[in-house]
Amino acid sequence: MNRIDQLFQNKQKDILSIYFPAGYPKLEDTLPTLQLLQAKGVDLVEIGIPFSDPLADGPVIQSAAKQALDNGMSLQLLFDQLKDARKTIKIPLILMGYWNTVYKFGVDAFLTECQNVGIDGVILPDLPLEEYQEEYKVKFEAAGVHNVLLVTPQTTDKRLAIIEKAASGFLYMVSTAATTGGALQASKEREAYFKKIAALDIPSLIGFGIHDKASFQHAASFSNGAIIGTAFIKALEKGNTSEFLESLQ
Amino acid sequence: MSSNYFKTYPDEKGYFGEYGGSYIPEELNAEMQKINDAYYSISKSHEFISELRSIRKHFQGRPTPVYYCNRLSNKYGGRIYLKREDLNHSGAHKLNHCMGEALLAKYMGKKKLIAETGAGQHGVALATAAAYFGLECEIHMGEVDIAKEHPNVMRMKILGATVIPVTHGLKTLKEAVDSAFQSYLKDPVNTIYCIGSVVGPHPFPMMVREFQRVVGIEARDQFQEMTGELPDNVVACVGGGSNAMGIFSAFLEDKECKLHGVEPAGRSFDKGEHAATLTFGKPGIIHGFKCYLLQDEEGQPDPVYSVASGLDYPGVGPEHSMLKDWNKVEYHSVSDKECIDAFYELSRSEGIIPALESSHAVAYALKLAQANPRQSILLNLSGRGDKDLDFVVEKYGLPEKVH
Ligand SMILES: Cc1ncc(COP(=O)(O)O)c(C=O)c1O
Numbered sequence: 001m002n003r004i005d006q007l008f009q010n011k012q013k014d015i016l017s018i019y020f021p022a023g024y025p026k027l028e029d030t031l032p033t034l035q036l037l038q039a040k041g042v043d044l045v046e047i048g049i050p051f052s053d054p055l056a057d058g059p060v061i062q063s064a065a066k067q068a069l070d071n072g073m074s075l076q077l078l079f080d081q082l083k084d085a086r087k088t089i090k091i092p093l094i095l096m097g098y099w100n101t102v103y104k105f106g107v108d109a110f111l112t113e114c115q116n117v118g119i120d121g122v123i124l125p126d127l128p129l130e131e132y133q134e135e136y137k138v139k140f141e142a143a144g145v146h147n148v149l150l151v152t153p154q155t156t157d158k159r160l161a162i163i164e165k166a167a168s169g170f171l172y173m174v175s176t177a178a179t180t181g182g183a184l185q186a187s188k189e190r191e192a193y194f195k196k197i198a199a200l201d202i203p204s205l206i207g208f209g210i211h212d213k214a215s216f217q218h219a220a221s222f223s224n225g226a227i228i229g230t231a232f233i234k235a236l237e238k239g240n241t242s243e244f245l246e247s248l249q
Numbered sequence: 250m251s252s253n254y255f256k257t258y259p260d261e262k263g264y265f266g267e268y269g270g271s272y273i274p275e276e277l278n279a280e281m282q283k284i285n286d287a288y289y290s291i292s293k294s295h296e297f298i299s300e301l302r303s304i305r306k307h308f309q310g311r312p313t314p315v316y317y318c319n320r321l322s323n324k325y326g327g328r329i330y331l332k333r334e335d336l337n338h339s340g341a342h343k344l345n346h347c348m349g350e351a352l353l354a355k356y357m358g359k360k361k362l363i364a365e366t367g368a369g370q371h372g373v374a375l376a377t378a379a380a381y382f383g384l385e386c387e388i389h390m391g392e393v394d395i396a397k398e399h400p401n402v403m404r405m406k407i408l409g410a411t412v413i414p415v416t417h418g419l420k421t422l423k424e425a426v427d428s429a430f431q432s433y434l435k436d437p438v439n440t441i442y443c444i445g446s447v448v449g450p451h452p453f454p455m456m457v458r459e460f461q462r463v464v465g466i467e468a469r470d471q472f473q474e475m476t477g478e479l480p481d482n483v484v485a486c487v488g489g490g491s492n493a494m495g496i497f498s499a500f501l502e503d504k505e506c507k508l509h510g511v512e513p514a515g516r517s518f519d520k521g522e523h524a525a526t527l528t529f530g531k532p533g534i535i536h537g538f539k540c541y542l543l544q545d546e547e548g549q550p551d552p553v554y555s556v557a558s559g560l561d562y563p564g565v566g567p568e569h570s571m572l573k574d575w576n577k578v579e580y581h582s583v584s585d586k587e588c589i590d591a592f593y594e595l596s597r598s599e600g601i602i603p604a605l606e607s608s609h610a611v612a613y614a615l616k617l618a619q620a621n622p623r624q625s626i627l628l629n630l631s632g633r634g635d636k637d638l639d640f641v642v643e644k645y646g647l648p649e650k651v652h
């Protein structure tokens with residue numbers, strides 16, 4: 001069974017997911033960071049495939065991605081780094097990246113590598129939903145790799161219905177219409193939106209703007225849990241990751 | 250090619266053959282759909298068309314003339330004609346799509362126009378449009394280009410725009426697009442990203458082409474009136490490809506017209522030294538659309554360079570990508586050196602100082618004229634060179650004599 005499905009079967013509340021870019025801050029940090037995250041009780045990890053022009057990401061993630069690229073990080077190298085990861089890492093792993101890197105790598109080769117190293121899902125924010133459904137959905141399903149889809153406060157009900165049908169694993173609920181790294185602000189409309197998505201049949205995690213225990217708990221109260229990216233990257237930069245992760249408990 | 254071309258390309262999802270489309274994060278989906286709907290409902294309305302026509306005539310000074318280069322033609326052979334977009338208000342073809350995009354933004358109730366700029370020409374044009382309509386304007390520009398295109402930076406500021414310096418990566422056009430997208434994503438409801446060429450996610454490549462078609466429509470009539478025939482060759486420089494699409498669009502169905510797009514060969518054909526996307530690129534996705542893209546094995550966009558700030562982009566318009574595959578347009582490249590020579594040649598032979606971008610087209614046209622002395626050439630002179638004067642003289646000096 002796919003580890004993402006297993007996770008949501010066993011745990012419905014307060015799921016903590018962490019995002020970090022592969023090969024950051026040092027090229028060889030990918031696996032040690034994964035091990036730390038698992039040891040600190042993180043439920044799910046999203047590993048970023050660095051891309052030089054990440055449209056959906058804010059300045060912190062952009063500059064971390066650039067650093068990783070300068071370090072020599074690449075998709076092939078990421079698969080090499082993860083070759084033996086499943087000997088120790090048991091939590092579900094997701095790769096998050098931009099479509100051109102996967103397109104250029106070759107979708108079949110990409111999915112084969114995902115299967116080989118034990119990747120449970122992907123987030124490809126700029127892969128059009130229609131193209132995914134027409135050309136790739138069958139392949140992703142055959143490989144047992146979930147394509148996690150995003151919804152935002154601007155997503156219309158009509159489109160939401162299409163997304164819900166196409167979605168697998170869980171829905172990534174974007175908290176605001178903005179890039180990663182902004183602040184999460186409470187509002188009536190936002191709560192209504194959170195509740196609408198949470199009422200769907202598929203589990204959901206809230207991302208964008210979650211940066212500490214309070215914002216995590218707030219977000220998690222409307223969904224199955226939440227995703228922290230920018231704040232964790234700042235901790236990687238400062239070198240206080242353990243403290244940061246403990247502060248979330 | 251059938252006369253249905255413009256209704257067939259792009260298709261409903263924004264594809265020109267396999268290129269184009271809309272590779273954008275979900276956050277932008279709803280807004281792009283709204284812009285698309287607005288484009289079809291508003292910009293086809295009688296009211297919109299009348300207003301845009303009036304703007305073109307009274308504010309932009311259109312139609313711009315077609316001019317026969319007497320001395321240049323005598324010197325090089327051939328018959329060389331210029332479509333004078335340098336005489337379009339604000340000094341380049343860019344105002345054609347900016348007035349259209351800004352008018353649409355006004356109808357949509359947007360408060361602020363956001364864009365990137367390379368040479369500053371699109372930024373100036375958008376700042377001009379914003380001032381005309383009383384909208385806010387925010388222009389993202391690489392620090393390298395800010396230093397190089399100082400006069401245009403001043404013009405944007407005088408026109409009331411905010412200029413945001415972009416400091417990451419190579420600090421040029423591609424990074425400026427990244428930065429403008431970021432800013433747009435913060436508030437897509439009240440702002441609109443008026444992208445500066447026939448690039449970006451659907452509907453921008455289509456919209457910008459439609460607003461630029463006026464160049465080709467005018468030029469075709471003017472050329473025929475002057476000569477009684479169609480040009481043998483049509484030449485334009487290609488950065489993203491807006492001025493080229495503008496003029497090519499009127500000749501796509503004329504088998505006797507050869508179309509030539511000219512890209513920058515920069516300093517050499519080594520990686521990072523040029524931006525000859527259609528010569529060396531491979532299909533890929535950047536900034537929300539699929540096109541020929543200069544990229545490495547891993548799908549990371551290559552660094553690019555050209556002496557012309559408006560041409561150094563690793564991608565290119567999706568329609569050009571399709572027209573290349575069809576062999577409908579031939580794409581060539583011209584080096585920095587050839588560009589600078591052409592810059593001085595046109596200045597001194599005809600009294601017209603071209604933009605460095607347009608000088609690429611001039612350089613290629615001169616070669617074409619020499620090789621085909623019996624043929625006519627219609628060249629889209631996309632902009633004037635005022636913005637480039639200090640840079641060119643400082644870097645290349647003032648030659649006593651050209652050639
Ligand atoms: C005068 C001029 N011509 C051409 C270009 C290139 O753009 P495009 O290829 O979209 O016409 C620019 C861009 O800045 C420009 O300023």
